[in-house]
Every structure is written in C-alpha cells, then in structure tokens.
Amino acid sequence: MTFVKSIAEPKVRRKDPAERRAEIVSAASGIAVSEGLERVTAKRVAQELDVVPGLVNHYFSAVDDLVAAAFGFASQLERSEIYGLATSAGTPLDHLRRLLAELLDTRRDPVSLLWLDAWQASRRRPALLREVIAQMDADAAELSRLIEAGVAAGEFASGDPSASAVRIMALIDGHSVQAAARSRRDSRIVAAFAVRAAETELGLPPLALSS
Numbered sequence: 001m002t003f004v005k006s007i008a009e010p011k012v013r014r015k016d017p018a019e020r021r022a023e024i025v026s027a028a029s030g031i032a033v034s035e036g037l038e039r040v041t042a043k044r045v046a047q048e049l050d051v052v053p054g055l056v057n058h059y060f061s062a063v064d065d066l067v068a069a070a071f072g073f074a075s076q077l078e079r080s081e082i083y084g085l086a087t088s089a090g091t092p093l094d095h096l097r098r099l100l101a102e103l104l105d106t107r108r109d110p111v112s113l114l115w116l117d118a119w120q121a122s123r124r125r126p127a128l129l130r131e132v133i134a135q136m137d138a139d140a141a142e143l144s145r146l147i148e149a150g151v152a153a154g155e156f157a158s159g160d161p162s163a164s165a166v167r168i169m170a171l172i173d174g175h176s177v178q179a180a181a182r183s184r185r186d187s188r189i190v191a192a193f194a195v196r197a198a199e200t201e202l203g204l205p206p207l208a209l210s211s
Contacts, residue, residue, distance in 0.1 A: 092150030157203030
C-alpha cells in the first residue's frame, strides 16, 4: 500500500483589525490624491486592495466616513513630510523659508486639488467638514509652534503667533485654490505675495524668506 503524504496549504495570515483598517485608509488616501474624493468608494478601494467591497464596508459602513479618513490621512502625511524637510536643520528662520518654498511649490498641486475637493464636498458631508476643520487647525497649530520658536530665538516679531499662523495659512490656501487653473505666471505672482506678506507679518526685512 502506498501512502501519499498530504501537503497542507499554507495559511494566509489574517490581518489585525487595526492593520487592515490602516491599509484601507492608506489605499483610499492614494485614490483621493490621484483620482479625487468622488472616486473614494468601497468598491474602488476594494479593487485597489484586491478584496471584496464587503470588507471595506465592515470597517467603514458609511462612505462619508471613508472619504473623511482618506482626506485626513493624506493631509497628515503631507504635513509630516513637509515639516520634516523644513525643520531638518538650521534656525526657525531657515525652517520657515524652506517651509514656504515647499508649501508654495506647484509640485504640491495634486494635494492642493484634494483640498479644493474637500472644501467643496464638505458642504454636504458632515464627517468631511469636521476633518477639514481639524486639518486646517492642525496646519495652523504646527506653523504657530514654528513661529513661537522664532519669536523665542529673537528672529520673528509677533504678538500673537497663532493669529500670525492663521493669516499666513490663509495666503497659502489662496495659492492652493489656483491649482485648478494653474499658470506659471499666476503661481509666481501669488507665491511671491504670500512670502512678502509673511515677512511683513513677522517683522522681517524684504527677501528674508526668499529661497
């Protein structure tokens, strides 16, 4: 009698719920940046991950929550990357100079367009509106901390770093709005104005923040 040794199929590791949710959010974020928020659906994310839509729905029963999470992840990731580059070395003045150069670079247009999507869609998506407000607050808070460091170092003059941060971010947001119909000339004009206004806001001489 011949015995055939059975070969067990290798078991596929079942992902931890937190790991799976993070995977879904990351995939949704990539779709949001490259294709727009309207393309963030359970079906599209499932296609990206090669899973069934029901799995995505298990973690995000409402598409609005999935859209909000995708936007929040993309915004946090960009903020982390930009501030990591800007504050890697030098003084607060160096940090702000690099930060403005990054924030006003047209290479950021895909994320700028995502913000345009989010501002418009948040009118009818409450979860997204809450996330947009949270991310705008986080951007202003991060910039405020940088300004506070500059004031402490004697490089910036601001009686209210939080208010200064909000005003500077408003100018950067205005530059982002043009991403939908970008022209090189428009970009240079608006970017230069934002930098000059930041210098005035912080009591810096002209060209102090020019990269």
